[in-house]
Amino acid sequence: MKSFINVQDIGPLEKALAEAKEIKNDRFKYQHLGKNKTLLMIFFNNSLRTRLSTQKAAMNLGMNVIVLDVNAGAWKLETERGVIMDGDKSEHLLEAIPVMGCYCDLIGVRSFAGLSDRDYDYAETVLNQFIKYSGKPVFAMETATVHPLQAFADLITIEEYKKKQRPKVVLTWAPHCRALPQAVPNSFAEWMNAADVDFVVTHPEGYELDPKFVGNARVEYDQRKAFEGADFIYAKNWSNPGVTNPADYGKITSKDMSWTVDEQHMAWTDHAKFMHCLPVRRGLIVTDNVIESPDSIVIPEAANREISCSVVIKRMLESM
């Protein structure tokens, strides 16, 4: 596996889930694979779970780890071609990337969407430059349009907690005070479409996710109807994806607080489990009582980030 971006990269989900279960039961079983191999984790944006779980997974697999916070200590990087670099950026990405590739065997990249140029973001320009110029296998640690490590962990968690063979899983939009990327809902939708679940997406009109990810999933604009009979509620904010109106891309076009997940919302479900990738803003996305309830599985969901990443790094090491 030379890159990990989309659900297709992991191959058959049943096999991937079986590997996850095996690794969860014996996390150091494949420690020999990473001996004398180095993972370079590159962060253009903040992180807690991804930073910690990815390093833990790499160490479980016997790897050395280098972490680079590009905006804290490295040279400010120019990403555009054809510019005269007479501003505050001392180095171009097209030199920095092959240089970084010299010091490692495997690269993880976090580079969020800029949310101003939809074409630039949805072309995964930064991630694809790492894939093209680093000379090393690359996996996404949330890039402009995807967060596959999160979605894989979410699926592992649903498999662990489901009470029926084909649970109803609802991705619900919720309001936020900042414009957030579409990467998490994009990958969640992509992975749920590939999984054996009854998947429904609910959001205000105008927040339609890109067809590349949402596919033929059922979209329900009535949040209550979507919640009825649900087994899992996956809450997340995202900024306007600019599908219905390209001019709205990256904007906050709704702050409707009736979409905040509270106890009344959860009462519409079939005793559903509450999920969120974290970090979460209480009072906007979800109420205190819901995220603290026994049906909230956000902590085991976060814990499974170590497992999803272990499977991915194992696969990449095995193909070296």
Ligand SMILES: CCC[C@H](NC(C)=O)C(=O)O
């Ligand atoms: C894992 C989530 C990362 C990011 N969250 C924020 C707050 O930027 C997002 O919404 O994509």
Ligand SMILES: NC(=O)OP(=O)(O)O
């Ligand atoms: N869910 C997730 O990726 O969290 P961080 O942004 O803290 O890494």
